[in-house]
Amino acid sequence: MIDKNKVIEKFKRKIIELKKHNKLYFNYDNPEIPDSEYDKIKKEISDLKNKYSFLNDINIESDFVGSPPSNKFEKIKHLKPMLSLSNAFTLEDMNDFLKKIDNFLKFQNKKVELFSEPKIDGISATLIYEGGVLTRGLSRGDGTIGENILKNLETIKSIPKKISSNDCPNLLEIRCEIFISKKDFIKMKDNFANPRNAAGGSLRQKNPHETSKIPLKYYAYGFGEVKPMIFKKQSEFLKKISEWKFEINPLSKIVNGVEEIEKQHKKIDQLRSNLNYDIDGLVYKVNDINLQKRLGNTSNSPRWAIAYKFSAEKAVTKIRDIIIQVGRTGAITPVAKVEPVTVGGVVVSNATLHNEDEIKRKDIRIGDTVKVQRAGDVIPQVISVDISLRAKNSKKYIFPTKCLCGAITKKELSKNTKKLDAVRRCIKGYDCKFIAKEKLKHIVSKEAFNIDGLGKKVIEQFWDLDLIKEPSDIFNLDFKKIEKLEGWGSLSINNLKKAISKSQIIFLDRFIYSIGIRHIGQENAKILGGFFSSIKEFAKLFDLKSRKKILINLAELDGIGETQIQSINSFFSNETNVRIISKLIERLNIKNFSIQKFGKFSNKKLMFTGGFQNMSRSEAKAIAENNGGKVLGSISKKLDFLVVGNSKPTKKKIDKAKELNIKIILEKDWNKILNG
Numbered sequence: 001m002i003d004k005n006k007v008i009e010k011f012k013r014k015i016i017e018l019k020k021h022n023k024l025y026f027n028y029d030n031p032e033i034p035d036s037e038y039d040k041i042k043k044e045i046s047d048l049k050n051k052y053s054f055l056n057d058i059n060i061e062s063d064f065v066g067s068p069p070s071n072k073f074e075k076i077k078h079l080k081p082m083l084s085l086s087n088a089f090t091l092e093d094m095n096d097f098l099k100k101i102d103n104f105l106k107f108q109n110k111k112v113e114l115f116s117e118p119k120i121d122g123i124s125a126t127l128i129y130e131g132g133v134l135t136r137g138l139s140r141g142d143g144t145i146g147e148n149i150l151k152n153l154e155t156i157k158s159i160p161k162k163i164s165s166n167d168c169p170n171l172l173e174i175r176c177e178i179f180i181s182k183k184d185f186i187k188m189k190d191n192f193a194n195p196r197n198a199a200g201g202s203l204r205q206k207n208p209h210e211t212s213k214i215p216l217k218y219y220a221y222g223f224g225e226v227k228p229m230i231f232k233k234q235s236e237f238l239k240k241i242s243e244w245k246f247e248i249n250p251l252s253k254i255v256n257g258v259e260e261i262e263k264q265h266k267k268i269d270q271l272r273s274n275l276n277y278d279i280d281g282l283v284y285k286v287n288d289i290n291l292q293k294r295l296g297n298t299s300n301s302p303r304w305a306i307a308y309k310f311s312a313e314k315a316v317t318k319i320r321d322i323i324i325q326v327g328r329t330g331a332i333t334p335v336a337k338v339e340p341v342t343v344g345g346v347v348v349s350n351a352t353l354h355n356e357d358e359i360k361r362k363d364i365r366i367g368d369t370v371k372v373q374r375a376g377d378v379i380p381q382v383i384s385v386d387i388s389l390r391a392k393n394s395k396k397y398i399f400p401t402k403c404l405c406g407a408i409t410k411k412e413l414s415k416n417t418k419k420l421d422a423v424r425r426c427i428k429g430y431d432c433k434f435i436a437k438e439k440l441k442h443i444v445s446k447e448a449f450n451i452d453g454l455g456k457k458v459i460e461q462f463w464d465l466d467l468i469k470e471p472s473d474i475f476n477l478d479f480k481k482i483e484k485l486e487g488w489g490s491l492s493i494n495n496l497k498k499a500i501s502k503s504q505i506i507f508l509d510r511f512i513y514s515i516g517i518r519h520i521g522q523e524n525a526k527i528l529g530g531f532f533s534s535i536k537e538f539a540k541l542f543d544l545k546s547r548k549k550i551l552i553n554l555a556e557l558d559g560i561g562e563t564q565i566q567s568i569n570s571f572f573s574n575e576t577n578v579r580i581i582s583k584l585i586e587r588l589n590i591k592n593f594s595i596q597k598f599g600k601f602s603n604k605k606l607m608f609t610g611g612f613q614n615m616s617r618s619e620a621k622a623i624a625e626n627n628g629g630k631v632l633g634s635i636s637k638k639l640d641f642l643v644v645g646n647s648k649p650t651k652k653k654i655d656k657a658k659e660l661n662i663k664i665i666l667e668k669d670w671n672k673i674l675n676g
Contacts, residue, residue: 073147122179173224328438448514599627610649
């Protein structure tokens with residue numbers, strides 16, 4: 001009779017040991033043990049998993065290779081950010097994508113030509129050529145700063161080291177996806193979790209000779225900085241670089257309209273299992289590069305491209321239990337604990353149930369046999385119940401009305417729909433320890449303070465040990481206690497100290513996003529950063545009298561509505577929130593809002609009314625902001641220009657502008673300014 005607890009304890013101990021040596025080897029290039037001993041640990045883990053199937057249900061990261069970004073390679077800023085793509089999962093999503101493009105560009109009855117490319121599940125990298133010579137090769141990193149992995153990329157023989165062509169731009173940045181073929185991976189599958197991990201681990205080897213032993217391949221798919229720009233279309237770009245001996249995907253194709261989009265999507269989905277590399281969807285890009293420029297980007301992704309993922313992988317399992325989780329905004333999310341099942345190559349033991357209404361609608365109960373699905377990187381979800389297999393003594397699930405902290409939860413009334421929100425929320429904020437812990441996870445995340453080495457699991461560990469309870473505690477850690485913990489040596493502690501110290505210098509807009517005010521995302525945070533300019537002005541929100549005046553002025557901002565204003569007021573009306581954020585500010589060097597775009601409208605405030613003949617209002621606003629202007633949502637003395645389109649402008653706004661002696665720019669004058 002095996003002692004299950006002892007097996008689990010041994011398995012966890014081996015995982016922790018392997019992770020420690022991964023960090024020493026991959027991050028610090030300072031291995032404590034020879035390769036033979038390292039390989040022995042990996043084999044022990046593999047043998048345990050093969051022998052005891054219940055270990056697959058252990059919620060512990062067990063990838064054999066890989067480690068968070070380190071200081072091992074030189075950090076270099078990308079010439080242009082490597083943004084993420086937004087995702088589509090249905091044809092309806094693709095229709096929405098096309099409608100947004102048409103609305104932004106103000107196209108009517110005109111099909112936008114798209115370029116379709118398979119989305120390879122690999123590692124993104126960028127190659128920089130100066131005068132036709134490969135001079136730099138960077139990993140994606142956080143999208144803004146990557147690691148210099150040129151020597152490792154140069155081991156891929158099919159990557160041109162020099163472009164011998166008279167028409168090659170002086171500066172050319174080629175974006176590519178590095179991968180390992182399915183056939184090649186079979187030979188090394190005992191050492192890596194999957195082909196993507198194998199490619200990632202290989203590119204992070206400090207010794208290029210070791211990387212050269214791995215059969216890495218690549219496909220070039222896009223560009224960053226190009227000077228001078230000689231390409232007019234994405235398809236033309238790929239054709240040209242193919243002539244320059246770059247590898248491009250042969251399954252790429254020009255498509256027009258939703259019918260061709262869906263036809264290509266289904267065709268590649270059917271080919272998918274026969275391809276010698278992993279793909280998880282197709283990327284559709286606006287083919288015209290000039291239109292790409294006009295569409296521009298949001299803070300996270302381009303408006304001109306989208307990843308249309310393949311249909312979700314499904315599997316049948318059984319619900320063991322239903323628990324609730326508390327998010328950083330107080331949202332109460334039900335989660336099904338299911339019998340472990342493999343979905344799309346990943347072992348799933350948890351699946352989201354979304355909210356209380358969803359459980360009622362599908363009548364989901366503990367003990368039910370259910371179908372779960374996993375689409376791309378989306379959290380697995382329960383999609384249906386097989387009622388025919390339900391036990392006779394089954395009982396309806398009663399959704400708890402209290403938070404895990406014991407507080408009563410509420411459903412808020414939506415200002416837009418005038419209906420109760422589907423999500424229950426705990427409204428105690430930092431006074432709820434579960435919300436407080438989730439807010440800490442948010443504040444250290446990549447998009448917020450970006451503290452390398454202080455991830456979700458470390459926050460959990462430090463929380464349980466009372467090392468961190470509030471954000472300001474991050475900057476007052478007891479490292480003497482930490483160095484006694486398993487897995488924490490002098491190197492990892494020194495790196496954490498450096499990461500924390502670096503994070504203390506933060507720009508205002510990023511700080512605003514980091515503190516986790518509900519409804520204030522990265523875009524809203526930038527708008528607020530531009531409004532307040534400095535932390536001194538932002539801190540005036542802490543005082544009730546000042547806050548009332550500020551909230552009135554916030555209503556003038558384009559992009560900040562009643563929902564955001566109410567949320568800001570609610571956040572700073574909470575004394576605990578004010579105390580915690582005040583303490584945090586004391587530990588930081590918060591830089592003034594820094595996005596200074598200079599152009600025709602530098603330091604000018606504009607407002608728009610009426611429709612434009614050749615562009616949408618959204619594009620006009622984007623042009624104003626890209627030329628240094630600030631777009632307001634209402635007329636006041638602060639306004640410099642009211643831009644009036646020819647189609648149905650608001651007379652009341654024009655009259656108000658005249659009354660306040662605000663300069664009015666008609667559409668014809670607007671066009672002259674842009675073309676001047």
